[in-house]
Amino acid sequence: MRNNIFTKVFTYCFVTAIIWFLYKLFIDLKYTNDIPRVEIVIENRENVEIVTESDTKLELKYILQWTSPTNVPFVYLGKGRQGFIDRNCSFTNCFVTDNESYLGDYTKFDVIAFAGPEVRFMTKQAFFDRLPKRRSPHQKYVFASIESAENYPVCSDSFDGFFNWTWTYRLDSDAQWGYIVIRDSTNKIVGPKKNMHWMKLEDMDPVSENLSIILRNKTKAAAWFISNCYSRSGREIFVQRLQKRLAKYDLGIDIYGECGSMKCPRDRNDECNKLIEKDYYFYLSFENSFAEDYVTEKLLHPLKNNAVPIVYGGANYTRFMPNGIYLNARELGPEKLALKMYELIKDPEMYAGFFKWKNHYSYYGRHESIETNDYCRFCSMLNEEDLVNRTSVYEKFRSWWDPPSRC
Ligand SMILES: *[C@@H]1O[C@H](CO)[C@@H](O)[C@H](O)[C@H]1NC(C)=O
Ligand SMILES: *[C@@H]1O[C@H](CO)[C@@H](O)[C@H](O)[C@H]1NC(C)=O
Ligand SMILES: *[C@@H]1O[C@H](CO)[C@@H](O)[C@H](O)[C@H]1NC(C)=O
Ligand SMILES: *[C@@H]1O[C@H](CO)[C@@H](O)[C@H](O)[C@H]1NC(C)=O
Ligand SMILES: *[C@@H]1O[C@H](CO)[C@@H](O)[C@H](O)[C@H]1NC(C)=O
Ligand SMILES: *[C@@H]1O[C@H](CO)[C@@H](O)[C@H](O)[C@H]1NC(C)=O
Ligand SMILES: *[C@@H]1O[C@H](CO)[C@@H](O)[C@H](O)[C@H]1NC(C)=O
Numbered sequence: 001m002r003n004n005i006f007t008k009v010f011t012y013c014f015v016t017a018i019i020w021f022l023y024k025l026f027i028d029l030k031y032t033n034d035i036p037r038v039e040i041v042i043e044n045r046e047n048v049e050i051v052t053e054s055d056t057k058l059e060l061k062y063i064l065q066w067t068s069p070t071n072v073p074f075v076y077l078g079k080g081r082q083g084f085i086d087r088n089c090s091f092t093n094c095f096v097t098d099n100e101s102y103l104g105d106y107t108k109f110d111v112i113a114f115a116g117p118e119v120r121f122m123t124k125q126a127f128f129d130r131l132p133k134r135r136s137p138h139q140k141y142v143f144a145s146i147e148s149a150e151n152y153p154v155c156s157d158s159f160d161g162f163f164n165w166t167w168t169y170r171l172d173s174d175a176q177w178g179y180i181v182i183r184d185s186t187n188k189i190v191g192p193k194k195n196m197h198w199m200k201l202e203d204m205d206p207v208s209e210n211l212s213i214i215l216r217n218k219t220k221a222a223a224w225f226i227s228n229c230y231s232r233s234g235r236e237i238f239v240q241r242l243q244k245r246l247a248k249y250d251l252g253i254d255i256y257g258e259c260g261s262m263k264c265p266r267d268r269n270d271e272c273n274k275l276i277e278k279d280y281y282f283y284l285s286f287e288n289s290f291a292e293d294y295v296t297e298k299l300l301h302p303l304k305n306n307a308v309p310i311v312y313g314g315a316n317y318t319r320f321m322p323n324g325i326y327l328n329a330r331e332l333g334p335e336k337l338a339l340k341m342y343e344l345i346k347d348p349e350m351y352a353g354f355f356k357w358k359n360h361y362s363y364y365g366r367h368e369s370i371e372t373n374d375y376c377r378f379c380s381m382l383n384e385e386d387l388v389n390r391t392s393v394y395e396k397f398r399s400w401w402d403p404p405s406r407c
Helices: 002-033 082-086 124-130 209-216 235-247 266-279 297-304 329-346 348-359 374-382 385-389 397-401
Strands: 050-053 056-059 061-065 094-097 111-115 140-145 165-168 180-184 189-191 220-225 253-256 280-286 308-312 361-365
Touching: 061 374, 082 374, 094 374, 180 297, 209 348, 220 235, 220 266, 220 329, 235 253, 235 280, 235 329, 266 280, 266 297, 280 297, 280 329, 297 308, 297 361, 308 329, 329 348, 348 361, 374 385
Parallel strands: 061 094, 061 111, 111 140, 140 165, 220 253, 220 280, 280 308
Antiparallel strands: 050 056, 180 189, 180 361
C-alpha cells in the first residue's frame, strides 16, 4: 500500500519533469530559430520635408522613439519639433515621434531611440518581438538614459553591437543628458569632465567678509530632502547611522519629505532653497544608487544655496568639484563624517574655507542655458554631417554601461 503511493508520486513527478523539459526545449528551439536576420536596407528618402529657417534650407531630422514616449527620459522630448522650438534651440529642425509608420517605413528615420529603463527589461524572448528587424546603415540607434546603470543595467548580449550612439549622464557618452554645468570666472564652460584641472584650494581667493557673516548665522547641522525612502545605495541606513553618531555632539539631520518629519513642498522650491541657505551648514546629496558619473541635481542644491555638500554616490567626484569643498560620506563612514561635521561647525573660519571656490567657479543646471541644453545639443548633433556620417558602434555595450558584476 505505502509502496503503491510512492510509485504513484514518483511517476507523477517523473512525467511532470519530462513534460517541463520538453516544453523548455521547445521554447529554446522556437527562439533560437527565430534569431532575427536584421535586414540591411538601402536608404530611400524621397519626399523628405524641408524647413525654411532664416534663409537656410534645413532638412528635417527624424527621431523615432521606439520605446514608450511617456517614460523617462522621452517624456521630456516633446512631440514633433515643439520641444526644440519651445526651448529656443539654435536648431529646431528635429522631429520627434513614436509612430513608426510616420515615414511609411522605420528604416527612413535618422535616429531610433531606446530608453534605458525599458531596454533593461528586453530580455531574450521579448527582445525578438519588440526590436526593429530591419535597419538602414545610415541610422543611428541611440541608447538614452538619465537613470543610473546600477538601477537599470542591460544584461542581454543582444545589445552588444546594437547601439551607435549613447545619450546618458555618463561623461563619455556621445551626447550628454546630464544635470550639472561648471563655469569658470570668465563664464566659460569647464566641466564636468573626466580630467578636470581645478585651481588648487590654497591658490583660491579667500571668501568675502559678507559671505563669512552670512555663514556665521547658520544654526542647524544638516538637511536632507528625500522622497524615495528605500534605495539600492542604502542611503537611508547610512543616514540612520550618521544620526546616531551626530547625537553625541548634540547635532541632528532634518529630514524633509516623504521619509521624514519636516515639510517643505516642492511647489515652494524657492522657500526651501532659502531655508538651506539661511539655516543649514550641510546638505546631503545622496544618490539612490552607485554608478560611474551618476551625480544628479541633488549636488546643485547645496552649491547654489551656500551649504557644504555631503556626497554619497558611485562617481569620482573630482570630475565634479575641487577637493576640499565637500565631504564624501562613503569614503569617511558615519563615525568620521560626524566628527568632521562637528569640527567644521565649531570652526567658522575653516568652514568658510569650503566656499573659496565661489570666487572662481559657478554651478548651473544644464537646462539653464541654450548653450548647455542637452535637447538642443542633440538636435545640433544631428545637423553635424561629419559626426552623423561617421560609423560608430558600441560593440561591447554591456561592459561600457553595466557596473561590474551587476548582471
Ligand atoms: C524662448 O524665447 C521666448 C521669446 O524670446 C521667451 O519668451 C521664452 O521664455 C524662451 N524660452 C526659454 C525656455 O528660454
Ligand atoms: C502614423 O503615421 C501614419 C503616416 O503619417 C498615419 O497614417 C497614422 O495615422 C499615424 N498613426 C498614429 C497612431 O498616429
Ligand atoms: C556686502 O554687503 C553690503 C551690505 O549688504 C553691500 O553694500 C556690499 O556691496 C557687499 N559687498 C560685497 C563685496 O558683496
Ligand atoms: C543673522 O541673524 C540675525 C538674527 O536672526 C539677523 O538679525 C541678521 O540680519 C542675520 N544676518 C545676516 C547677515 O543674515
Ligand atoms: C578620480 O579621478 C582622479 C583624476 O582623474 C584620479 O587621480 C583618481 O585616482 C580617481 N579616483 C578614483 C577613486 O578612481
Ligand atoms: C555625409 O554623407 C552625405 C550622404 O552620403 C554626403 O552627401 C555628404 O557630403 C557627407 N558629408 C560629410 C561632411 O562627409
Ligand atoms: C550602426 O550600427 C550598426 C550595427 O552595428 C552598423 O551596421 C552601422 O554601420 C552603424 N551605423 C552608423 C551610422 O554608425
